[in-house]
Amino acid sequence: MDIKPERKILLNPGPATTSDAVKYAQIVPDICPRENDFSEIVEKIRTDLKKIINANKYYTTVLFGGSGTAAMEAVLSSVVSPNKKVLILINGAYGERFKKIAETHLLDHICLKSEWGQPLNFLEAENILKSENDIGYIVMVHHETSTGILNPIEKFSQIAQKYMKVSILDAISSFAAIPINVQKTPIDYLISTSNKCIQGMAGISFVFCLKDKLDLLKSTSPRTVYLNLYEQYSSLEQSGQFQFTPPVQTIYALKQAISEFFNEGADCRFQRYKENYKILKDGLLKLGFRVFVTEADESNILITVLEPKDDSYNFKKMHDALFYAGFTIYPGKVSNLKTFRLAVMGDLKKADIECFLLHLKKIIQEMKIKLIYD
Structure with missing residues (x-):
């Protein structure tokens, strides 16, 4: 018997209210995620997601089963090399989460903190980048949902390029809402998830990566198994499959959510x-x-x-x-x-x-x- 789901208005910062079509998209025949038919859907999602940020052929999309924090941890634990420091810009809880991930993986890091809800101090960030030659990476949260402040992607991208640092941006709660164009504001690693402004169901996170930066990780020693960014990328490229079992039904919901994004514009x-x-x-x-x-x-x-x-x-x-x-x-x-x-x-x-x-x-x-x- 068909039962229409009751519509709830979620004003929390994700998971968000979804359309009935996104919910119903999960009701599909059972399928093994190792089948070619499923791999084709995954590949289409990877390609379509890139279009939303105007990413060209030099970018790729790496999907994980997990929340946005899974992708945050995948990037930091996979990308940061042992002989380099990461500068983390913090003005809210999710900047602090990057700090916690860095501490957990014993990554050498420097934190530049502003009061929660106050703008980041990019002048001081530049001073740190000038004085600390062993910083190789800079991290920022675009939309800090602990307060609702929007940190400027333009300034972040500019200083990363100026000082030739690898840029890591948490766009978990801005992607598919606030326009992002990586041709105008290049980012090396941009992180988001399926259950925020793209309006899908919770369970998929993804990272947009510059391929030349990602390829440098091939020879690095892994810190994790499930969240190894390069190995997940390699598996998706070679076989079209996740390394490990993905949330199959959530993938179908994400496919529908992306379609709705393009239909709305x-x-x-x-x-x-x-x-x-x-x-x-x-x-x-x-x-x-x-x-x-x-x-x-x-x-x-x-x-x-x-x-x-x-x-x-x-x-x-x-x-x-x-x-x-x-x-x-x-x-x-x-x-x-x-x-x-x-x-x-x-x-x-x-x-x-x-x-x-x-x-x-x-x-x-x-x-x-x-x-x-x-």
Whole structure:
């Protein structure tokens, strides 16, 4: 019996709300992932993903089964050589995650930290690159979803090229929403995942790699088995197969999500996200909420909301009331502030955001919350 899945509005920063077509794409005849028919689908996905960032023949796409963190770890653990340092630019939780990965794999690293939600200090980054000759790599998170700040890919790409450093960019929460063109802003390794702005299901991560940089890894000693970037690339190139069993149904969902991206168009998706974000932000401000990130640094994808000081306010009660109404909101990550987060990534329409704001207003009134701030 056909059962239409109930539509939920996910305002958390991924996994995102998906279309019914993406969900249904997972319902396929069972297939062994070693069959040629499946390998052809994987190859098409690898090729189509490159089109989204305008990558040419000098780039390749390496897929992994796993979350975005799997791809982050695959790149750092595979790429960074023992005799070179990596400079990690940090202004949020996911920059800190790169630091944790570097520490876990005993990689020599330098961290340049800014306050969470504050712009990165690229002038200081340049000073470090000038003074530390053994730095070979530079790492940045493009859209830092712990706060909603957008770090500039242009400046990052420029200094990496200027000082001839290998660039590693986490575009997990910006890819397929914010336009990225690696012909204009070259990146050596760009990381993303299937369940954010590409609007697929969770379970696939991928890395866009410059082939000449990737080929240099052939002779390096591996630090991991499952997350070995070069071996995964080699397997995909030679046999069209993952080294290890992939999440088969998620691959089919990603294929459909990519098709929907091309049908909507990159510009239209970007504009839809921006419009939804503006409706959301304007509505929150009208209700009396305050936001964390300044307008100049906003991503137009995720907003961090400051919690009011009123004793009647309780995030869990507000979350639960919204959840039972069909909306998911997300706790904040800023350690020294009480916040919550709302994202507009996913298959969301203007009406979804407007409906959410109506429910939020109603719940605030029912809970008798006064939006009081210092």
